[in-house]
Amino acid sequence: MSKAEAGKRCDRRQFLKASGAAGAVLGSTGLGFFGYAAGKDLETYTGCVNLEGAHQLDRTKWQVDKPHYEAVGPTDRPDPRTEFIFDRGMYRNTQVFQDFLESHPEVKEAEEEMARFRQQMNKPRQRPGESEEEYAAKIKAWEEQVKINSEEWDRLMAEDQRCQEDLILSEAWSNAMGAVSPRLSDLVQGGGRMGMRGGGILPGQGGQQQQQEAEPSWAQTSPEKTDAPRRREPLVMKDPKLTSKLIKKMAHEFGSVLVGITQLNPDWVYKYGRHGRGFEPDKVMEVPKHWKYAIVVGTPMSWDPMYANPNFGTSNDAYSKSRIVAYRLTAFIKALGYWARPHTPGTDYDLMVPPIMVDAGLGEQGRHSIVITPELGCNIRPAVVTTNIPMATDKPIRFGVQEFCKGCKICAEICPSGAITRDDKTVVRGYNRYQINYSKCHNFWYCNQGNIGCRICVAACPYTRKANWLHTTALKATAMDTSGVSHKVLTKLQKQLYPSQGKPEDYYMARLGGKNTSYRQPPWWLRTRDFIEL
């Protein structure tokens, strides 16, 4: 080989080595950019962008014949008069509730706790006509009861007010999100807001409902009226499997991110009729025959505010979206000539939703009682449509949540109210499950500043993570692992790498001894002081 040839070859070799080095640097830098994009990418906020159900994982490999809960004795239906927290105000002074308190000391304790909280949150005001001495005596008595000095309380109140100002944008956003709220009676009339042509009746088909006057309010939304189809005869559906496919596609089109279908287990339906739901209140409720199937739809809460719970987050965003999906789906099914009824958040239910979600294969119920889905973790707000349109149903899934929850307990450790159990499952109405003290949970909703509620257990659960490579790999590892090793390792990592910004007591308002802490910082668009002069 001549010198020139050798030199040329050498140059080529040098060039290749240099470009390889550049490739290594570029490739590594690219990985860095990929990682940042994967963390930041809005698309990994599952469910926010794709009407087909973004990132919906292949669930078939996790399908099982039986759900994870077990009936271990005679089962019973839930009593909304005592167990449905939002109706409690209506029943607090009734014998039914007093009897319930006697057999449920944990609820009694929570009721007493809330009375104490209320007293501490509210310093007595001077009534018109009350003398200075009388008022001073009242304040002194109050100070002794709540064991706090009045000036110190004023300072804490100012701190809470400052925090409340920080939450102006978040509250405005939450209110706006909840502004669209269809009513059950719209489905009776079928017109206007439900957007059905010809007042909800397809041309030439006639309709089954007539508004009647002078009926009791419950009868106006009775299932016979509200759920009735918009055609005299139902259209003949070719095949239940195809119908399922169609219903799911429609649910996604209507805005749902996840959707599942199951046969309705009557054990999940409330035992007594609730006020304003069309059943005679306080009477044992017969499950309507046309509630054969349950379609569960669900959307996630906006991710960044969700992480900034309890104060910056809201449920209103996902509540509103899921509610609208359920109403649209109901209207769609009725137009095909079948019966349908929506059960929607926040309080318009005749049944318990979480076990229906489990039956419909959307996920498994976690220690915190919320259903954990593979795609959204527990960041999902569901709604249900009960119907009789014949459909193929989904199977429940098992992807390791029950096993993971046994050792994790992160939600129980961070829950400010101590509502989540660290113990094993118990038997509730004949079913083996984790039971939270929902009365204590509900108490805490009024003990922090900002939008009502708390979603810290949702934010802290290791399953509630963005759908990027890091968290989906962890999810798949835990789902495959039957030894439990990865569960232990990942729980430890979760506690180390994604710790809460505060201790459980820090999440309370200042007047109750807390620091108004959020689980994470709010997103830029909810930082009031960056936008508004205060």
Next chain:
Amino acid sequence: MSFFTSGLFWFLEGVCFCLAGAALKHYLEDRGIPMRWWKWMLFAGWVILLGFTIAFITTSAGENETVAALKGGIILVPISIITGAVIWRLLKAGRRPVISQASDQD
């Protein structure tokens, strides 16, 4: 979808890493370092570890999980450096004296 999570990006990453692999082969040959299959496996494992380290830190930063980015960095970066040094020593095992002209220029 951002460019950095697209298929085109992964294609370009593939090109970069292929180039880097080919260059490494020449570089080691020039230095008289013989490569066996197990050495390539070890090296590939280290590249994956390094890639994971970079992606973990930056993903956590992208998610605003600063604690995860920091703690992950503190744990993973030293592990990557130490294993890198150990693997380099193993790669050099059985090194032959260099006779080629090209290697003189390294």
